[in-house]
Amino acid sequence: MKYFASRMDHVPKSFIREILKVTENPEIISFAGGLPNPNLFPIKEIQEAAVKVLESDGKNVLQYSTTEGYYPLREYISKRYYEKHSLKIDPEEILITNGSQQALDLLGKIFINHSDQILIEKPGYLGAIQCFSLYQPQFRSVSLKEDGICLDELETVLKKDKIKFFYGVPNFQNPSGITYSLSNRKELAKLLTRYSVNFIEDNPYGDLRFIGNDIPPVRSFMEEGGILLGSFSKTVVPSFRIGWVCAQKEIMNKLVIAKQGADLHTNYFSQRVVMQYLTDYNIENHINKIKESYKKQREKMVEAIEAYFPKGISYTRPEGGMFLWVELPSFISSMKLFEKAVAENVVFVPGSPFYLEGGDNALRLNFSNSSEAVIDEGMRRLSKALKSFF
């Protein structure tokens, strides 16, 4: 009985889901997932906020609500963009979504016709590849360099193909940890504007810069066509699934229609709890605590690479975020390394799921969800697996 839609034929399997099954074994140290450090969750504060909204406004916070999201929360997001980056975004142009992952799905839905060409980074966020795949586009990809997107490659693609949008993660990219420099952003914005191509700018990690200074979003340099995503998953809590997308009115109208069909609205209680938390506490203090911790964890991981890994292995030195990217010599397959690593009770994500093709000589390591001691031990194990190839 062949009754599924043809779009389901083209979805890449989620390798990460398979890995997660392996990591149920408590002996395993996992650098595979993309989990924030739960020791830093503001549990007491969230509890206070939850009690407060229920006691003061229970009937409303438990009722159905609007598709667009809680207005004061959208105002807060608007205000913070202005304060942090002098970026003016009208609250009316912000839609609250179930994490920024849902924003990707809604954007795919409103933009992608079958066979449309869309552009992603190489390597790219696999959740985006998976989500967009369901709308059956033709993927194009552009390499990342140390300072951002490869502009020459980008221009070649823009000249040759009719690109619907470019999707990228300019801050501490997933999986590479790379950040686009200020000049790279400005040039990127110019190029996209010249070719009238929208930029879907995903920014889940932007607040987590632990080295150097913040750089304004690419959207700051685009008059039109900048679609900016954000999330409270990495700064407040992940399980609430509260993210957002900023888009100009015409796009916003379509997103609202798509969101309404998709689930009516995002969990309103959690929107109210987050807003209460943001009102009663200084989020910047909390973010500073996260950054302090991730900085140490990332330093420990780099230290361990230097101390334990064989020579001939290169890696990124992210200035923020949660991931670090390792490139192996061409004779080592990360899939084969994965098998050996499992035998040593440590796991990571092999490179190929982040590529449309190839990418097997790289791997992604997550440092946010392990203590320094665990990172040290895990990296010892990983280096043991690595050395077996030499």
Place this chain on the structure above:
Amino acid sequence: MKYFASRMDHVPKSFIREILKVTENPEIISFAGGLPNPNLFPIKEIQEAAVKVLESDGKNVLQYSTTEGYYPLREYISKRYYEKHSLKIDPEEILITNGSQQALDLLGKIFINHSDQILIEKPGYLGAIQCFSLYQPQFRSVSLKEDGICLDELETVLKKDKIKFFYGVPNFQNPSGITYSLSNRKELAKLLTRYSVNFIEDNPYGDLRFIGNDIPPVRSFMEEGGILLGSFSKTVVPSFRIGWVCAQKEIMNKLVIAKQGADLHTNYFSQRVVMQYLTDYNIENHINKIKESYKKQREKMVEAIEAYFPKGISYTRPEGGMFLWVELPSFISSMKLFEKAVAENVVFVPGSPFYLEGGDNALRLNFSNSSEAVIDEGMRRLSKALKSFF
């Protein structure tokens, strides 16, 4: 700049969204929305449950979680089907979704190819029409009769067209309030099985039967092809957006892939709070309270129709749920009545959004979200608007 996907060309405007703007005026009595009665929300109990899960397991309840949903909640749902209807559904075949609305979107995504023929009720749930529209099917529809779906019409369609699935709401249907009888369900199951057509059985109101006895889901009478939806929005709280879909393994696998791309997982904190609430309290007692109240509200509405409406108007007498359906004489347009009703400070949903075409001589009234006194006053106003046509 024509850059949206063609699927966005075909979405019906949401008339209800427009109505909601009108109802921001506090003078207006609204029978338009589909809101549960907030006076019955278990606010204190939810608060207790929230505090409990945060205190006992804060790090986990705030962390990312699995796409399928919290396993004990899926076990609870499975067990309740068995206890209530002797229906065996494996917890592995239950996916937690953002309200049952998201289940509709995911089902549309995995099943509908462009131009596939799908079948809905006439009148039908407009959220389903809107959501499925985005996958660009060809809609077919089958009339509802007093005891359920019109089987003759159904067979004619099944013979003629290659139907991908039939979507229906057998209990206290939205918008009509109609319930499929036991024999109607059995015949429907037989017909669908004979033609190998899946049934998407939406059941948001099934627990809210205030007259007569429960009837088992249509799925009980189908060996294969029964996809059953459910929700806590009408029995616990709406704002959490916790619903579910039960489907056989092959379909479940596709749904999980679609769900992962759509938003990774449903708000995990709220899943845990609902489960804690279900563990610590007797939900049946709570549901009984809701039913008692809705029964009185529905009786008041029928009483008011009898007392105030001009003759020649027919209406359904729902045995549960939240809606009642009114059919007007052919010379009264419900859109024109709507304008006059707004002038009298009362609103409802005109019939046509529930139809693929036509339907203007009917309207939907919600009785769950107004007290008996408000229902009485609102119906007086509506009858005044009605009488102006005579």
